[in-house]
Amino acid sequence: MKASELVLAPNGSLYHIHLTGKELAxxxxxxxxxxxxxxxKEIFDTIEFESMNREIHALTGTxxxxxxxxxxxxxxxxxxxxVLTELDAAANIDLAKGKTMPQHRTLNLIRIGTSGSLQxxxxxxxxxxxxxxxxxxxxxxxxxxxxxxxDTELKEAFMKHMCFDDCFAHPYGARGSETLLQxxxxxxxxxITATAPGFYAPQGRDIRxxxxxxxxxxxxxxxxxxxxxxxxxxxxxxxxxxxxxLMGHNALTICLIIANRPNGDFLNDxxxxxxxxxxKILNRLAR
Numbered sequence: 001m002k003a004s005e006l007v008l009a010p011n012g013s014l015y016h017i018h019l020t021g022k023e024l025a026x027x028x029x030x031x032x033x034x035x036x037x038x039x040x041k042e043i044f045d046t047i048e049f050e051s052m053n054r055e056i057h058a059l060t061g062t063x064x065x066x067x068x069x070x071x072x073x074x075x076x077x078x079x080x081x082x083v084l085t086e087l088d089a090a091a092n093i094d095l096a097k098g099k100t101m102p103q104h105r106t107l108n109l110i111r112i113g114t115s116g117s118l119q120x121x122x123x124x125x126x127x128x129x130x131x132x133x134x135x136x137x138x139x140x141x142x143x144x145x146x147x148x149x150x151d152t153e154l155k156e157a158f159m160k161h162m163c164f165d166d167c168f169a170h171p172y173g174a175r176g177s178e179t180l181l182q183x184x185x186x187x188x189x190x191x192i193t194a195t196a197p198g199f200y201a202p203q204g205r206d207i208r209x210x211x212x213x214x215x216x217x218x219x220x221x222x223x224x225x226x227x228x229x230x231x232x233x234x235x236x237x238x239x240x241x242x243x244x245x246l247m248g249h250n251a252l253t254i255c256l257i258i259a260n261r262p263n264g265d266f267l268n269d270x271x272x273x274x275x276x277x278x279x280k281i282l283n284r285l286a287r
Contacts, residue, residue, distance in 0.1 A: 001099070006095070029070040030113075031072050043063060044061035044063050066285065077239035106249055113255045115232040118230060122231060126189055129176070138169025155172050158171050180252035190228070194234075195238035237253040258270045
């Protein structure tokens with residue numbers, strides 16, 4: 001692989017995430033906020049590695065003798081494109097030689113994030129796990145295999161329901177890991193997570209510039225696939241699921257609901273609940 005394609009930092013680590021395969025655990029916790037990685041310093045029993053570069057803060061350590069890497073992605077699927085590609089490269093490419101490893105290394109990628117509920121019966125403070133994800137951002141359409149290896153049936157059902165104008169990005173569908181869903185999220189709300197390419201109009205918010213799609217959230221909330229309703233709206237999950245399916249990793253997003261859009265509720269100080277959520281998920285993964 002050319003140096004301009006597989007881009008490395010001066011120390012030989014991946015250019016953005018500043019990790020190599022040696023520092024990367026098989027169980028990876030993805031968070032959006034770089035400051036949220038500091039919570040893991042309070043929870044981990046030992047810390048073996050830490051790096052910070054731009055909005056990407058990585059920390060590898062152990063919890064109950066189980067090795068984890070926590071890493072921030074920043075906001076949006078464009079950042080997921082960078083972080084997921086480089087995490088896979090750390091796991092499956094010999095960085096010194098620029099060649100794919102002979103044996104595939106599978107990562108468990110668990111996003112612990114925040115989200116807005118689109119269903120009135122899922123209140124602030126709830127945990128929602130994404131059984132499926134639909135991407136309104138169009139990112140995965142840039143990658144070969146996305147039209148056949150991702151969830152075509154989900155994509156087509158979503159496109160038929162939403163009736164998007166041709167000027168919008170082509171949606172795509174992807175699945176979360178059933179194994180992780182059963183191990184980690186068995187007692188949580190489960191549904192379809194919709195991923196938007198922005199926070200304001202792409203999520204139906206009307207500030208000074210008005211949304212081009214009227215009643216977007218109502219339309220999203222009315223969508224269901226295989227008896228699974230669309231539960232929440234955020235900005236990263238579809239790309240995490242899409243890359244994981246194409247690259248052969250396991251992925252699951254669990255979101256703490258901090259806004260209920262139908263009821264107009266918002267949870268201002270959610271940090272205590274987030275700390276509890278992180279501990280709960282680490283305990284279930286470490287079993």
